[in-house]
Amino acid sequence: MRPPSTSNDVLRAHASSLDSAIVILQVRTQSDNFSGHQELNDLLTARAAVQAELDAITYDVLTLPVEIVAQIFCWTLVLSRLQLKSTSRQEPWRLGQICRLWREIALSTPQLWNTIEIIATPHISYHYDERIRTFLSRAGSLPLAISFTFDDRGDFFTDYTAPMSRSLATIVPYSHAWEEVSLCNMTAASLDTLQLVHHPLPLLKSLGLDFRTRPYEGKLGTAFNDAPLLWKVDLHNFGSQPFALLWAQSTSLNIGACTSSALADTLKWTPALVNLRIGTGVMIHAPLPLLPSLPHLRSLVFPNLLPNPSLQKHFLSHLDVHLRQLKIAVINMAHFPLPLAHPASLEELSVAIKSEVLAGPSLLEDLATSSALRALKIIAERHQSNAATFLLRPLIYRLTHDPEFLPRLESLTIIILEQPASEHLFDRTTLSGMLGARCPSTGGPLRYFELRSRRGLPGLDQQVQKLAEIGTEIILETDPNLAVSVWSTEF
Template sequence: MLSALATDRARVADLEAQIVELERSLAALVLEKTIAQERLNAYTYPVLTLPDEIISEIFIHFIPIYPACPPITGLLSPTLLTHICRKWRTIARTTPALWRAISLSSDGTPFQNPAYISDILSRSGCLPLSIELNYHDSEDDDSESKVLQAAFLHCKRWEYVELCSWGFDLPIIERDLPLLRHISLDFDDGESQIPYIIINDAPLLRKAVLGAVNLSKLMLPWEQLTSLTVDQINADAWIPVLQQTSNLVHCELSLYDTGIDNNNPPPEVILPCLQSLTYDNLDVGFDNLDPGDDDGYDGFLNVVFAPALRSLRIAEIFLRPNPIGSLASFIAKSGCNLEELAVAGKRWVPASSYRKAFPSIGKFSFDGGADEDYATVEGDSDSRVHLS
């Protein structure tokens, strides 16, 4: 018995000695860990040493160049920059240039929270805005209306605006937009009620892009425009507008039909500053016309008087029945020095005939095929070309 007790006492003493040694080793490890952690805590990542102004500039280069609009959320949005760390979130939220261009679509979740949209727009401070509002048929018309109201609270700062509506009835829009430079409008007349849009005061407005818009319901300072693009329109609608756009330099028209009665032509449209003009045809039925049909469409071109014109793109259907004669008449009447001619769509006259008839034009382009049964191919005799 005494022998067993002596053995246990010796074992306890031995274990105590081992514990003391292990405690010393543990203390050394804890000290080493503390020193290493202090070194880590003292280290600052290089990007975090940059001044806030430099980080803001880097953030601005992350998004598309203004006035292009990034999405409001997602991988390419400025919102992504607020998810990295607390410091970057503060910098991003207080960088107005990150929030001056915004794309809003009723397909996106932000439309469920108009207060969020209001907060986003407020972050841009007093900077001019580029804004895209794309409305689609939705079950939540109330939220969409509230988003539109939130956007209009900042309309005095709108500089570039795109407003599209499909299946959503917009209210009458009547605003003064003192910073507006560019406006783009597109509506689906078949599914929604196109609103009246009246912009009385927009002294900086120079460019308008209009698609499926009822021009009788649109009031713009037309005389200020230098660039106008109109899509999906009939001729009887654009002539009254062009008569008010005396300062146009560039004009593109995509038309369903000519709508012009050559026996009772409309008043001449005088565009003294116009340098480039495009007449594109949206009616595919024109492609099936009989090349021998002598119905005239050339009155469409001769409505315009453009002495400064340098570039013309036109669907050949609008030059019938005598394409080359119509062009020659237009050039002579306008007194313009045409430098570039593009003939679009199906052609009844070969390219060689255009080049031969207008040797002073330096650049030609043809993006439609000629009717081989009616017109010769380029380089062959032009004996079969109908020019009467």
């Protein structure tokens, strides 16, 4: 019997029921007494007819030009270069399991294959190496972004140089196409494999080196000293020896898990540095080392709480530069004011504050001297129940009543990690008053305002809603589980 509807789902359901009936009759044909051969033939004929209808169905997505489908695949599947740590890279293989057309498109789209994550283990199989070679070959002539991590399951006592070197040897023949390379959990000896690179690295722009143990003895090889475009370097868990890198041309440095003296030495090699990020694991020894002059530095990031905030103050106090961007996490406001040599040049400031008691005047003193500030982001964890002690109350008051305070502020983001029983900082009057004073329609420059909290936020009155419709994007978000791990991530 024909199904009552010819929709795709009904056809598939009908085909499935026919398959079941066919299997049952085929089993019964093994009996000498079976006389239903005609019934089986009828079912097979009906199943073929249903399959013909299914094959005739036209899916809109399959009518798109191949170039558009390929671009959609790239937008959906290709991650930000080297941002691979939490997402599997098996999607290009899965596309081939949907249909023949998608498989052909996936195999002929190099952009799906040139961002490669390699997680090697001590017992990695040769089949895995072949899988990586498949990615490399299908990437064609495109530049490669490769993230290589050796997963030793926390065993730091065994020398895994041999399996590391074997896995590294898989990507070495393609080094002429490297654009971004990250090598994590390496031993210095395993990098000897890279000496197989006997030609320049004309495309290499970003290099990351993360060692299992600090290679204090000896120097790394010269594999990366012929990379004319190299400008970004990530270094973690290293000693003070001069790496064979083109330091003089590096403009971006991410550094962590080292001694303060190693940090100072590395900075001496990078006179052209523009962007600097100092992560966790910097061990501070007294006296603090003399820091070099970094005349071109414009962006400085301390993304995590340091065990000893003296490094932050020491660093800032020795920088006679015109910083434009500063991101810093501090334990409490006692570490303010920030000793900036030229606060008037600061355009973007992000501050994460974790403290039992938060007081605002010191922060206001810093901000009052930052007349060029265009973007301000504050993440604060509060434990006090009295909102009057909270640092943001005097800030909001100044923004509402003093037009000369941060006169160029265009973007304001406030994230409050507060306890459920604490008094709410924002009510409708406070929020509307501040936004009304800063919106473009009333002469203010504020075009973006974001407020996120663990507690329910007030709505905007009708007047401010109209102001928002004219020129300011306003985002209010309530999430009881908001940003629990904000102190261990970049903000």
